[in-house]
Amino acid sequence: MSRLRANPVPPVAITVLLVLAVGAPFQLVPFHTFQLAMAMIYAVALLGLNLLVGHTGQISLGHGAFFALGAYTTAIAIQHWDTPYLATIPLAAAVTFVLGFALGIPALRLRGLYLALVTLAIAIFLVPLLKRFDGLTGGSMGLTVTKPAPPVWTGLAEDQWLYFLALATTVASFVLVAGMLRSRVGRALHAVRDNEIAAEVLGVNLAHYKTLAFAWSALLAGVAGCVYTWVIAFVSPDSFAVTLSITLLAGLVVGGLGTLWGPLLGGLFVMFVPSLAQDLNQAAPGVIFGLLIIAVMYLAPRGLAGLATQSAHWLGQRFRKGKTHAH
Template identity: 80%
Template sequence: MTAVSRSETPAAAAPARPATPEPISPVRRLTAARWHWLLVAVVVGIACYAPFELAPFRTFQLAMAMIYAIALLGLNLVVGHTGQISLGHGAFFALGAYTAAVLMDRWDTPYPATLPIAAAVTFVIGFALGIPVLRLRGLYLALVTLAIAIFTVPLLKRFDDITGGSMGLTLPKPKPPAWTGLAEDQWLYFLALATTLICFLLVAGVLRSRVGRAVHAIRDNEIAAEVLGVRLAHYKTLAFAWSATLAGVAGCVYTWVIAYVSPDSFAVTLSITLLAGLVVGGLGTQWGPVLGGLFVMYVPNFAQDINQAAPSVIFGLLIIAVMYLAPNGLAGLAGRAARRLGRPILRKGNTNAH
C-alpha cells in the first residue's frame, strides 16, 4: 500500500490549537460579592436617611418591616437553609415579646437588658423543643410546630398575674437619649435598624462557616450528609434554636416599638403569615427575609385599603399572583432581572476590551 505523506493528512486529524483566552473586562472583575456589598451599602445608606424625611407613621411602618425581617431571618434558617417545615414561629416571637414586656413591667428592667435575656430564653426553649420535634419530618413536623403556635395564645391568657391575661400589658416606650437629638419614632427606628444589621451579619457569618455547610448538606440530602459525618440531630436542633432566638429578638424589639403586648396579637395566623412572607420573599436567599418583611408589613394594609370587607381574600390573591409571577420569590425575580440587565453590560465591556 502506498504510504500517505504527512502533507496529505486530513485537516481534521491535525491537533487543534488552544484557543486564545479572551481578555477579562473590568466589569467581570467586579465579582458578585462586591456587587452584593455595594447593594448592601446603598440600602443601609437609604435606611439611615429615611427617618429624617418620612412622617412618623411611615417611620414606624419601616421599623415594623425590619422587625418582621429579623423573624423571617430566623425562619429562613429552618425552612430555607435546613429544609424543615415550621408553622410555629409566631410562638417564639410571642415568647420574646412577653419576656421583654414582663421584665420591663414587673421588674423595671432597662429595655436594653431585655434583649439578651429574651434571646437566651428563646434559645433555651427552642433548643429543648428542637430535640424531640426535629426527629420528625415533613408534615409531621409541620403539625407539631403548628400545635405549638395554637396553644401559645391560651397559655398566655392562663397566667394573667404575669402576662396580664387577655388585656395584655401596656409599657412605656424607650426614650431617646438627649445627646442624639432624635424624636421618639426615629430613636425606635434606629434601634430596630441596628438590631437588624447585627442579626443579618451574624447569620451571614454562620452560613459561611462549617455549620452553614452542614445545614445546607442536610437540606440537599440527609442520607448523604449523614454518610459524610454530619450529625443530623445536632445541627437540626441548633438551627431550630437559633431560629427561635432570632424570633425572640424580633419579639423583644416589637415590644419596644409597640409598647403593648396581648395574646391575640400572636395568634396562629401570625405564624402562617410569616411563612407566607418568607416564601414570597425567597426561601434560602439573603434578601428573602428583607423582601418578606416588607411584604408582611405592607401587603395586608394594601389589601385592607382595596377591600375592607374581605382583606384576607385580597391578601391571598396577591400571594397567588406573586407566586405565579415569581415561583422562586421576589429575591429570585430580582436576581433574574439583574442578570438579564447585566448581560448587555458584560457584552459592552468585552467589546471595549478588544
C-alpha cells in the same frame, strides 16, 4: 427541596441600602417611620425562620409562638422587674433559644407534615395559655409598657430612636447569620437540607445541627419579639394568633427561601401588603392578600429575591451584549 443558595450582594448595593436606611427616618413622617421599623422587625423574625426552613430544610408553622415569647418575656421583664431595655434583648434571646432547643429534640423524630403539625399546635395553644396567667401576662387585656426614650444627646424624636434601635438589631442579625452561613455550620446545615443520608455519611451530626437550627431560629424570633415590644409598647395574646405564624411563612416564601435577602423583602411584604389590601377593599383584605401571594409566586417561583437576581443577571447580559455590538 431544590438547591437554594444565598445570593451575594455587591458591597456597593449594601452601602447604598444602609445609607438609604439611615436617612429614611429624617425624610418620612412618623407613621411611615414606624412602618419601616416594623418591617425590619419582621425581617429579623423571618431571618430565623429562613435559617430553619430555607437553609436546613425543616418545616415550621409555629414561628409566631417564639416571636410572642420574646415579646412577652420583654414586657414582663420591663413591667414586673424594671429590667433595663437593652438587657431584655439577651434575656428574650436566652429564653427562646432554650425553648427552641427543647422543641428541636422531639422534632428529630418528625419530618415533613408531622413536624409542621407539631409546630402549628404550639402556635395554637400558646394564645389560650397566655390568657390563663393573668397576674404575669395580663390575661386577655395584655401588658402595656413604656417605650424607650431617646437619649437627649441624640436629638432624635421617639419614632426615630425606635427606628434606629430596630435598624441596629436588623443589621446585627443579618451580619451574624451571614457569617454563620459562610462557616462550617452553614455548610453543615445546607448538607442536612440537601440530603440527610449523604450528610450523615460525610460525618455531619444530624441531631446536633437540626436542634441548633431550631434554637437559633427561635432566638432570632425572640429578639424580633423583644424589639416589637419596644416599638409597640403593648402585648396581648390576640396579637400572636396562629395567623401570625402562617403570615410569616408566606412572607418568607414570597421573599425568597434560602436567600440572605429574602427575609428583608419578606418583612416588607408582611408589613405593607396587608395594609395595601385593606386600602383596596376593607371588606375582604384576606382575599386580596391571598391573591397577591398567588400572583407573586406565579410570576416569581423563587421569590422576590430570586426575581431580583434573575433580573440583575438579565440586565447584565444585555449590557455586555450592547458593549459587544458597540465594538
